Amino acid sequence: xxxxxxxxxxxxxxxxxxxxxxxxxxxxxxxxxxxxxxxxxxxxxxxxxxxxxxxxxxxxxxxxxxxxxxxxxxxxxxxxxxxxxxxxxxxxxxxxx
Amino acid sequence: xxxxxxxxxxxxxxxxxxxxxxxxxxxxxxxxxxxxxxxxxxxxxxxxxxxxxxxxxxxxxxxxxxxxxxxxxxxxxxxxxxxxxxxxxxxxxxxxxxxxxxxxxxxxxxxxxxxxxxxxxxxxxxxxxxxxxxxxxxxxxxxxxxxxxxxxxxxxxxxxxxxxxxxxxxxxxxxxxxx
Numbered sequence: 001x002x003x004x005x006x007x008x009x010x011x012x013x014x015x016x017x018x019x020x021x022x023x024x025x026x027x028x029x030x031x032x033x034x035x036x037x038x039x040x041x042x043x044x045x046x047x048x049x050x051x052x053x054x055x056x057x058x059x060x061x062x063x064x065x066x067x068x069x070x071x072x073x074x075x076x077x078x079x080x081x082x083x084x085x086x087x088x089x090x091x092x093x094x095x096x097x
Numbered sequence: 098x099x100x101x102x103x104x105x106x107x108x109x110x111x112x113x114x115x116x117x118x119x120x121x122x123x124x125x126x127x128x129x130x131x132x133x134x135x136x137x138x139x140x141x142x143x144x145x146x147x148x149x150x151x152x153x154x155x156x157x158x159x160x161x162x163x164x165x166x167x168x169x170x171x172x173x174x175x176x177x178x179x180x181x182x183x184x185x186x187x188x189x190x191x192x193x194x195x196x197x198x199x200x201x202x203x204x205x206x207x208x209x210x211x212x213x214x215x216x217x218x219x220x221x222x223x224x225x226x227x228x229x230x231x232x233x234x235x236x237x238x239x240x241x242x243x244x245x246x247x248x249x250x251x252x253x254x255x256x257x258x259x260x261x262x263x264x265x266x267x268x269x270x271x272x273x274x275x276x
Contacts, residue, residue, distance in 0.1 A: 048149055051184070
């Protein structure tokens with residue numbers, strides 16, 4: 001679950017960087033390369049995150065519903081942070097006797 | 098030169114990734130707990146990073162060669178995503194098996210042949226580029242004629258790569274080799 005949580009956080013951070021840093025740079029400062037760079041990095045990390053979701057589902061750590069929740073949560077800004085907190089709660093519940 | 102190096106790195110990481118997937122699929126078919134534990138570490142340290150690196154180098158190749166508008170690449174990306182999902186399923190089952198909680202019925206006999214068929218389809222797409230003619234037909238003739246005088250069509254790859262038959266892993270030279 002640790003890898004999935006880290007991937008969720010990384011995905012959320014790069015999505016925020018894309019919206020809050022790269023897009024203003026493009027539309028205010030005219031630096032279109034910023035979106036290309038941030039978009040590529042975010043795209044790669046989004047794929048890594050989805051891969052972790054599939055692996056965790058196959059491992060039995062999350063069910064179908066959880067996998068859908070994580071996927072759609074990752075599509076909105078700050079959704080990744082909410083996902084990470086949900087995963088942390090799931091881990092704590094699984095570890096509890 | 099950068100294009101050629103990216104291509105070499107893409108191929109190397111691809112071989113490592115597919116090799117790791119085959120090893121996991123075979124190991125799940127004939128499970129030995131001590132080997133599964135070692136393979137789990139190998140998958141985490143080598144195979145999975147190789148998959149991510151293969152994605153990254155593939156994106157670099159597509160950007161440098163200007164291949165993104167081509168239909169064959171869209172089809173290839175779809176198949177690569179399915180292959181990545183398959184690796185995710187294999188890795189998840191491996192981790193469960195290494196923890197000793199796998200149902201013996203869940204050997205996933207079809208996962209290996211499905212993966213190999215996917216790899217074969219991906220290689221066929223890259224080498225034959227079967228949808229390139231379709232892409233060429235999508236070019237607006239007027240726009241193509243206007244742009245043709247300047248040496249570039251609306252859906253042609255950048256940096257001297259042509260629509261059909263050459264570059265990437267197909268015949269002919271690399272986009273950068275001509276420069």
